[in-house]
Amino acid sequence: MTTSRVWLAVVCAIVAALVPATATADPGAQVAGEVGLGGRAAQIDVYSPAMGRVIENKVIKAAGAGAPTLYLLTGAGGGSDGISWWDNTGVRHFFADKFVNVVMPVGGAFTLYTDWISDDPGVGRVRWETYLTQELPGVIDRTLSTSGRNAIAGVSMSAASALDLAIQSGPRFSAVAAMSGCPWAADPLGIAMASAQAVRGGGNPGNMWGLPGGPVWQQHDVFANAGRLAGKTLFLSAATGVPGPADRGLPMPPVEAIAGTCTAAFAGRLGQLGIPATYLHRPTGSHTWGQFETDLYEAWPHLAAAIGA
Template identity: 85%
Template sequence: MTTSRLWLAVVCAIVAVVGGGRATADPGAHVTGEVPLGGRAAQIDVYSPAMGRVVQNKVIKAAGAGAPTLYLLTGAGGGADGISWWDNTDVRHFFADKFVNVVMPVGGAFTLYTDWISDDPAVGRVRWETYLTEELPGVIDGALGTNGRNAIAGVSMSAASALDLAIQGGPRFSAVAALSGCPWAADPMGIAMASAQAVRGGGNPGNMWGVPGGPVWREHDVFANAGRLAGKSIFLAAATGAPGAADRGLPMPPLETIAGACTAAFAGRLAQLGIPAVHVHRPTGSHTWGQFEADLHEAWPHLAAAIS
């Protein structure tokens, strides 16, 4: 048996598909509370009808109305584990003088920030795509008086999710940044990588997108759907895995080496389609928050130009 077939067999073995429908947008999303966090930062709690619960969002508010919004997603733990842009980078200082609202949702660990087709015994009702593309932006626009223009960025697990959300959200996001992640395809290797994230959180990949390689998987295949990113500002960054000056924290060279290869492959796909993108392949960097922080700093001017 080839390696790819073995991966697919393993994924199929753990999948037990349960019937279910996809959530639709509900106009009932609303702010349930706000807690000041110092300066222009606040925790804004938003009720999600799609998920039937309140989601915390760390927000850095712009100095006045009419600013665009950057939705900034974190890694595999969803930020609830205390590992996030908010906790591990200079995000509050960096954006303090930028005319932009920065919204950092807390939650979504091991979910790929997508809509799962069925509720899962381990992770519950997962409708992050609906929340991030249909519910939260309207609430933020109303609460902060934005200009209605948005960018989305993700790192590690959420890098591929940011690309998928930029595709699924249509005109919702004018710009996207994918940092140190692994964009997926609905092929055996891509299925195995995406499924591994759900399994790490105790979830069943069959409850996420159904039969491996089936229609819902193909709908979220960012390589197959890359053409739908045309017209958006796209920033891609990853490194080789070799430790470097920007690294801070525990280095994870193998993860970054894989991310570097995946990101380069996706940049190649965009080039094949004639879609412009900025692709930064760093000679050093080993999947640390120091590297991610440097990448966000470099990505911001490209994102800002598209949404300001």
């Protein structure tokens, strides 16, 4: 065989090898399906390349194009358990006349909505930070013709996650609300509290952020990295755990009392750094959806002003 024929054979082999890979290339984050839920509400399913699966999102659409977006995260069960803003509050009615798209992802139970460094036998492939800060916003912006301005809010487990996601994603979110949660630090107490969430879901905390107190834990220490929240609109709220008039459902006084202590500490940290924040410490409230809903509506004017809603 001549030299030219050898090279021709090599080129043909390379092309043959590349064609199947091109044909099966990852299409990127995109809408995988949409179902109307009445009015301007819809379930928009989005394929996440990072996690290799489709994620369900409950969405309340704004009345027209050019509206900003509020990403609203739920508690420890991720909404897959039927416990969420969508299921347990009147957000659909509250935001019906607001010029904002409200996106409520379903899933992420006990994951802290972060990127885990390793796949886990208990919770699988977890890349929620990538999904929430890169994949989903891009799809929502294209699909709903948004303004590109975003806020994020979390409650209970996701309160600290909302702060962390705002820190990790730079300018993606210009406003953050953290309600009845426990912002964590990479100290023994913070490590124990964050790890407990992963363990509740059957996951190994070592697969989440690696060696306790190590570099990845330090990266997600919201106290140490609080300075990166400067310039954003911040709303923090928690209560004492004493049942009050806003409560609905089963009161959980110890949980809210802990959240109140954690939130007060983080508010103090922001104060030390000279970072403005609205901090609401309620004299009553016991970690119920009635309390969470009341605090969200209290937070909304602050978020709206920041994103132009």
